[in-house]
Amino acid sequence: MPISEWFGKNKNDNNGEGRAEKLVIPDGVWLKCDSCGEVVFHREFERRFKVCPKCGFHAPLGALERIAHLIDLGTFNEIATGIVSCDPLDFRANKSYTEVVEAARAKTGLAEAVVCGSGEIDGRPVAFLVMDFSFIGGSMGSVVGEKVTELFEWAADMRRPVVSVCASGGARMQEGMYSLIQMAKTSAAVGRHASTGCSYISLLCHPTTGGVLASFASLADIIVAEPKALIGFTGPRVIEQTMKQKLPKGFQTAEFMLEHGQVDMIVPRADQKETIGRLIDYTTRDVG
Amino acid sequence: MRKFILDFERPVAELEEKLEELKQLSSAGQPDIAAEIGYLEAQIEKLRVHIYSNLTPWQRVQIARHPDRPRTLDYIEAIFTDFIELKGDRLFADDPAMIGGFARLDHVKAMVVGTQKGRNTKENVMRNFGMPHPEGYRKALRLMTLADKNALPIISFIDTLGAYPGIGAEERGQAAAIATNLMTMAKLSVPIIAVNIGEGGSGGALALGVADTVLMLENSYYSVISPEGCASILWRDNAKAPTAAEELGLTADKLLEHGLVDTVIKEPLGGAHRAPALVARDLKKALVAAVRRHLTKTPGELVEGRYARMRAVGSFESAEEAAEASE
Ligand SMILES: [Zn+2]
Numbered sequence: 001m002p003i004s005e006w007f008g009k010n011k012n013d014n015n016g017e018g019r020a021e022k023l024v025i026p027d028g029v030w031l032k033c034d035s036c037g038e039v040v041f042h043r044e045f046e047r048r049f050k051v052c053p054k055c056g057f058h059a060p061l062g063a064l065e066r067i068a069h070l071i072d073l074g075t076f077n078e079i080a081t082g083i084v085s086c087d088p089l090d091f092r093a094n095k096s097y098t099e100v101v102e103a104a105r106a107k108t109g110l111a112e113a114v115v116c117g118s119g120e121i122d123g124r125p126v127a128f129l130v131m132d133f134s135f136i137g138g139s140m141g142s143v144v145g146e147k148v149t150e151l152f153e154w155a156a157d158m159r160r161p162v163v164s165v166c167a168s169g170g171a172r173m174q175e176g177m178y179s180l181i182q183m184a185k186t187s188a189a190v191g192r193h194a195s196t197g198c199s200y201i202s203l204l205c206h207p208t209t210g211g212v213l214a215s216f217a218s219l220a221d222i223i224v225a226e227p228k229a230l231i232g233f234t235g236p237r238v239i240e241q242t243m244k245q246k247l248p249k250g251f252q253t254a255e256f257m258l259e260h261g262q263v264d265m266i267v268p269r270a271d272q273k274e275t276i277g278r279l280i281d282y283t284t285r286d287v288g
Numbered sequence: 289m290r291k292f293i294l295d296f297e298r299p300v301a302e303l304e305e306k307l308e309e310l311k312q313l314s315s316a317g318q319p320d321i322a323a324e325i326g327y328l329e330a331q332i333e334k335l336r337v338h339i340y341s342n343l344t345p346w347q348r349v350q351i352a353r354h355p356d357r358p359r360t361l362d363y364i365e366a367i368f369t370d371f372i373e374l375k376g377d378r379l380f381a382d383d384p385a386m387i388g389g390f391a392r393l394d395h396v397k398a399m400v401v402g403t404q405k406g407r408n409t410k411e412n413v414m415r416n417f418g419m420p421h422p423e424g425y426r427k428a429l430r431l432m433t434l435a436d437k438n439a440l441p442i443i444s445f446i447d448t449l450g451a452y453p454g455i456g457a458e459e460r461g462q463a464a465a466i467a468t469n470l471m472t473m474a475k476l477s478v479p480i481i482a483v484n485i486g487e488g489g490s491g492g493a494l495a496l497g498v499a500d501t502v503l504m505l506e507n508s509y510y511s512v513i514s515p516e517g518c519a520s521i522l523w524r525d526n527a528k529a530p531t532a533a534e535e536l537g538l539t540a541d542k543l544l545e546h547g548l549v550d551t552v553i554k555e556p557l558g559g560a561h562r563a564p565a566l567v568a569r570d571l572k573k574a575l576v577a578a579v580r581r582h583l584t585k586t587p588g589e590l591v592e593g594r595y596a597r598m599r600a601v602g603s604f605e606s607a608e609e610a611a612e613a614s615e
Contacts, residue, residue, distance in 0.1 A: 084610045088546065088603035089537040093522035111607070142602035149599065171490075171512045173522065176537045177548050180512040181601040183491060184498045187467055188474035188598055195475075211512075213463040214451075214491045219471055233463035233491075234453035238517070242453050252458060260459045 033057055051269050058226055058269055060206065062108065063115040063132035066165050070273050071119035071128060078117040080150035085112070085143045089176050097174040104135045112143045113168070116151040121163065122277040124284070127155035130165040131212070133205075138168035140212050141175040145182025148216060152189035161199045161280050166217040169235075170210020183215035190219045199283030201276055204231050204254070204263065222279050223263040224272070225254035231263070294350050296339060297558070303332045340557045343507075345539050346530035349515060351507040352486045353449075356561040358568070359418075360387060360402035360445040363485060366568035367575065368393055368400065374434075377426035380460060385416040385452070386424030388431040393443065394576045396583075399435035401428040401496060402445025405486070418487075419452035422465035425495050429469050432476060441479040441579045444496040449514065451492030466495040473498035474594060477587030481578045483571065484508040484540075484549075485560070500594055501578040502548075504540040505567065506555040510548075511538035548601065550578075 031042050035057030045052065049069045050059040061069065067076050084101075091097040105111065113135035119128050129151050131138045140148075148164075155162045171179040193200060202220030204213070207230035214233055225231060232252035240247055250256050257263045267275045293301045307328050314321040343351070351357070364371055368391035375382040388401035403420060406412030420428075428444075435442045451462050473480060482499035488510030497510075504510065513521075518536060519528035537543070540552040553570050556563040582590065605613075 082607045083604045084607050086603045086605055089535065091535050093532075093535065142604045146602045146604060173513050173518050173536070175603060176512050177510055177543055177546070178601060178603050180490065180494055180510075181548065181598060183467075183494060184470045184474070185598040185601060187470035188498075188595055191471040191474055192595070211491055214466040215470060216467070218461075218464040218467040232458050233451065233466070234458070239453045239455065239458070243455065247455065251455065260461075262461050262464065 034059065049269050056227065056268065058206070058228065060133060060167065061269075062134060063110060063130045066130040067115065067117075067119070067128070069269070070121060070163070070165070070276065072121065072123065076117050076119040076128070078115065079154060080116040080147040081111070083143055083146060085141055085175070087174075088142075088178055089174070091174040091176070093174075100136060100174065108132060108135045110135050112147065113138045113140070114144045114147050116147050118154075118158075118160070121273060121280060124277060124280050125160055126280065127151050127158070127160045127162045128164075129162070131168050133167040133169070133207070136172060137170075138166070138212070139170060139172035139179070140168060140182050140186075140215075141172035141179045142182065144172070145179070145185050148182075148186045149189040152186070152193040152216075155198060156189075156193040156196045159196060159198055161201065161284060162193060163201050163203070163276060163280075164217065164220070165203045165205060166208045166212055167205040168208055168210070168212035168217075170212055170214075180211065183211045186216040187219060190216050194219075194221075197285075199280065201279050201283075203272065203276070205229050207231070209233065209235055221283060224275065224279075225257060225263045225266050226272075227254060227266055227268055229254045231257045292355050294347070294354070296347050296350075300332060300336050300339065303328065303335065307332065336557055344530065345509070345533040345536075345542075346515065348507045348539050349487075349509050349533050351559040352509050354559055354561055355408075357486055358560055358564045359407060360404045360447055360485065362407075362564060363445060363568055363571060364391060364400055364402075366565065367572040368398070371400070374431055375427070377423040377430060379423065379426060381421075381423045383416075383421050383424030383427055384414055385418050385420040385448075386428050388428055390440075393441075393579060394572070396576075396579060397438075397440055398579070399431055399440045399442045400445065401431050401442065403448040403493075403496070405447060416452060418448045419450060420448065420492065421452050421454070421457045422460040422462050425451070425462075425465040425469050428496060429465075429472055432473065432480075436476045436478050439478055441481065441583060442476070443575060443579070444480065444482045444499065446482060446484040446488050446493045446496050446510075447486035447508075448489050448492050449487050450489035451495070463491075466491045469495040470498055474598070475591060477591055479579055479582030479585070479590060480594070481575060481582070483575070484510055485571075488538075489514055498594065498598070500582050500590060500597070501550050503551050503553060503571070503574055503578070504543065504549050505553050505560055505571070506540055507559050508540055509533075509538040510540075510543055511536050 033052040036055035038054040087097045116129045200220040201222045204225045371391040373389040387404045403418045405418035406415040480499040481501045482497045483503040515529040515533040518532040543549045560567040
């Protein structure tokens, strides 16, 4: 879902202060927060990387926005590029898989649901991967699995820490078992990277579920979560149907996962870059 | 005892009932029935062959879920000797949906692990219908690590609809437990043979499936998501499960065709439950052969080979090729 939809399009219904009308503000200057409904200044919202200044709601960020947020300006170099998915099962639901992928490319401008590269976080070199939920729910098929694996292998060769940012509904159904096995493939690559002694820090964002959570995203040395992010193996709807009972309030939120020992900390977007930088410091051997 | 009959088997079952009636008449002294009995028997056989030779993926899923289908423990009893069950994850509990222990395969000392469904309703409740909690995956990992320490080959049996979707499972880290199995199994320096005997449901099945050889019984299925789950998400209609089963390419023959599994073991007409001893015999042969083959390898060769196996799985092409193709 594009950001504009999350926040509603109309900025003229802010009858609170009336200042908006007086200033004759062009379209897109004000936004309505999807969580608290307050009207907020667009530039302020963008400056905070899409965190509502009124209630602290963390709106979804795309892969490129995450790079801008966490990676030092001008240091990002994309790697593991140049592959596109096939349609091994000739999968067709209401649309063919090929059409689904093409639509996702057109909508997001991305080649796939993950972007991988090298870059620096406050001057510290890292291997970085970021998933984009707006690309078929951030699902992992062959291309995502291959790119993630390549990144971990590259980082192992270069002796670099890996930082991953996940937002994914899980394995991509349309590639069937090819997708499922990407879980094993990426997990094995994490294991190889770990055996070089390099660290891996995973940032879990809204939502991270299914096959991505049950593979590389959970295998980090340190797991950081974004406030209120939905994190869990099975989605809440399926659990509710299976258990035939209402789920406890806050079930599968980042806060719930912290309470149950599944993540190390919850870090708001404003502090993520600095925190991850400090974590890299602690998990990198001092040279000399 | 009433036999469990699947919908698509009903025509056969009806003829079988008729046959039974005829046989009773015959034994009651009715003459001239022998010919009719012979004719009916031939008809039934023809119909059976016709139905079971043209199974749809959805029908195979139903056979894979058949309540009479042999379970992991049935195969352990039939194939292995000297089984010593080991229990517990040393962290929280023993999960009856996952079993494991030492056993001998044709005199070779080995470790077996596997998901376990019940053989009746009461047992199924105890076994949680073969759907493990995190403690089940952690028990399996504990036993596999123990096998690694003692240089024992591992045979894992997969038969689960999936990892259990529940509150406790989430609280105790279902995703992390599965992920840890995937990562650790890739590093074990002993042979790992996985065999799918029924249901291979998603990550909860794969958590036992990182192996040097993957076998499947003819009517087992292996899938990224259950057909019902896929139908409800992509078609927004659970009734589309048969279509989803078709699209997901989850049958043993399809997966063999794609090179995603190594060997498919034939089942008798109608499914493994029609002749469990026969299936156990063939499965044993395949297991012994696979274990022998991998035992000749060094630990390094095993680990490298297993990594390369997984590394090679993916369906993609270079962007340039794709662009050229579409021109
Ligand atoms: Zn707000």
